[in-house]
Amino acid sequence: MALTREQRYKPYAEWTEEEVKKIKENAARSPWHTNFHVEPPYGLLNDPNGFSFFKGKWQLFYQYFPFGAAHGLKSWVQTESEDLVHFEETGTVLTPTTPLDSHGMYSGSAMQFGDKLFIFYTGNVRDENWLRQTYQNGVLLDSDGNWEKVPQTLIAQPDDVTAHFRDPQIFYFDGEYYALIGAQDKNEKGFIKLYKADNRDYKTWSFVADLDFDNDQTAYMMECPNLVFVDGQPVLLYCPQGLDKAVIDYHNIYPNMYKIAQSFEPQTGKLHNLSAIQNLDYGFEAYATQAFNAPDGRALTVSWLGLPDIDYPTDKYDYQGVLSLVKELKIKDGKLYQYPVEAISSLRKDEGHDVVDLPATDNVYELELTFAAHSQTEIILFADQKGRGLSIKVDSERGTVTIDRSQAGEQYALEYGQSRSCSVEPGLITASIFIDKSVFEIFINKGEKVFSGRIFPDNNQTGILAKSGKVSGKYYELDYGRKTN
Numbered sequence: 001m002a003l004t005r006e007q008r009y010k011p012y013a014e015w016t017e018e019e020v021k022k023i024k025e026n027a028a029r030s031p032w033h034t035n036f037h038v039e040p041p042y043g044l045l046n047d048p049n050g051f052s053f054f055k056g057k058w059q060l061f062y063q064y065f066p067f068g069a070a071h072g073l074k075s076w077v078q079t080e081s082e083d084l085v086h087f088e089e090t091g092t093v094l095t096p097t098t099p100l101d102s103h104g105m106y107s108g109s110a111m112q113f114g115d116k117l118f119i120f121y122t123g124n125v126r127d128e129n130w131l132r133q134t135y136q137n138g139v140l141l142d143s144d145g146n147w148e149k150v151p152q153t154l155i156a157q158p159d160d161v162t163a164h165f166r167d168p169q170i171f172y173f174d175g176e177y178y179a180l181i182g183a184q185d186k187n188e189k190g191f192i193k194l195y196k197a198d199n200r201d202y203k204t205w206s207f208v209a210d211l212d213f214d215n216d217q218t219a220y221m222m223e224c225p226n227l228v229f230v231d232g233q234p235v236l237l238y239c240p241q242g243l244d245k246a247v248i249d250y251h252n253i254y255p256n257m258y259k260i261a262q263s264f265e266p267q268t269g270k271l272h273n274l275s276a277i278q279n280l281d282y283g284f285e286a287y288a289t290q291a292f293n294a295p296d297g298r299a300l301t302v303s304w305l306g307l308p309d310i311d312y313p314t315d316k317y318d319y320q321g322v323l324s325l326v327k328e329l330k331i332k333d334g335k336l337y338q339y340p341v342e343a344i345s346s347l348r349k350d351e352g353h354d355v356v357d358l359p360a361t362d363n364v365y366e367l368e369l370t371f372a373a374h375s376q377t378e379i380i381l382f383a384d385q386k387g388r389g390l391s392i393k394v395d396s397e398r399g400t401v402t403i404d405r406s407q408a409g410e411q412y413a414l415e416y417g418q419s420r421s422c423s424v425e426p427g428l429i430t431a432s433i434f435i436d437k438s439v440f441e442i443f444i445n446k447g448e449k450v451f452s453g454r455i456f457p458d459n460n461q462t463g464i465l466a467k468s469g470k471v472s473g474k475y476y477e478l479d480y481g482r483k484t485n
Contacts (some may be wrong), residue, residue, distance in 0.1 A: 045321030057454030209269030377469030
């Protein structure tokens with residue numbers, strides 16, 4: 001049942017134990033809970049936030065509404081990891097507690113300052129007429145999980161933007177701290193603002209420039225901008241809502257894109273010698289990607305495998321949303337590659353065995369596949385006895401890969417199509433595939449192209465079927481340490 005606005009913005013303390021118990025019990029009935037992805041046991045998860053390194057561990061928060069599959073009064077839930085694969089909730093939840101975030105803690109980032117983790121986030125505020133005001137705020141988190149909010153807003157809403165001004169991403173470059181903030185101008189066109197921390201401190205920020213990244217001026221809002229450096233080369237990741245499909249073809253309701261630059265000039269906010277705009281992910285769900293440069297220099301990313309304004313089959317169980325695997329970015333021959341961190345192999349239960357038709361699995365596994373040159377192959381994952389499931393077609397002669405989920409489980413978001421394709425160089429093609437109950441992440445040629453998405457299979461859709469052509473490779477059972485459904 002859909003929640004009313006009053007319910008979605010009701011203070012947390014006003015929800016009764018009985019109401020919460022019903023939500024938890026309903027969510028527990030779902031057959032689609034994942035095994036090795038970050039996912040809430042109940043309620044709605046959306047953007048990854050505060051991805052950082054602090055007190056010797058990787059920090060990853062997610063934006064959260066606890067009381068059903070709805071976007072409402074948002075908080076942040078903290079998780080920690082020692083290997084970027086096994087994330088566990090710490091019990092720390094950052095909640096909206098001040099007039100500067102009265103209607104939710106929206107997305108942001110984090111970075112260590114001194115002995116505390118500084119969290120930079122957008123405070124969402126609504127007045128009595130439901131008009132929005134946004135504030136860029138701070139939280140300080142200590143190593144014991146205690147947190148306190150910076151009492152004043154750190155970056156006020158400037159005069160040249162609408163109330164759509166959010167998602168501060170802090171980054172370090174050439175000895176200084178900077179932040180990008182997504183924005184919408186008064187003509188309802190999306191752009192990105194660049195700020196610099198005065199005195200290398202989180203307390204005071206000065207506007208530098210509107211980021212110059214060859215903005216095509218067709219998007220109405222730039223969400224979740226991130227600037228990271230891959231072996232010193234700048235990569236801008238962002239979500240241009242409303243991007244004209246004449247600029248680049250995409251099929252999801254909202255796109256997640258990137259551009260590679262040759263250099264960054266922080267004094268003017270200019271990214272030099274930019275590549276063409278590119279799809280970050282060719283699948284059905286990947287949004288609000290957050291990236292940061294780790295202390296060892298690696299550029300790491302994680303995405304929300306979900307989209308705004310889409311209803312999901314799990315909604316009826318009072319939960320929604322999951323985060324992707326953590327990936328490392330690399331640039332090879334001018335192309336951006338994304339691939340899970342090395343520790344992902346720790347999930348393997350055995351040395352694997354050769355790929356064969358498997359009539360039944362637990363839908364928690366990894367495949368390492370090779371498709372020979374000059375071949376056409378189709379495999380079906382989540383296959384039932386009639387051969388229905390997630391279709392993966394690889395034409396190595398033409399250099400195309402096509403994913404089709406129209407025969408896989410409960411259907412949704414039909415208006416955006418049920419197949420996705422990408423092109424690669426003809427010849428031998430590889431696919432590294434991670435399946436987790438209701439999630440698939442497919443990495444073509446070790447991350448040259450990526451397909452991510454959700455599948456909500458029927459009870460009998462658990463097989464793997466080589467439908468046509470020939471494929472070789474390995475099958476690995478995976479175990480995160482949780483009980484699978």
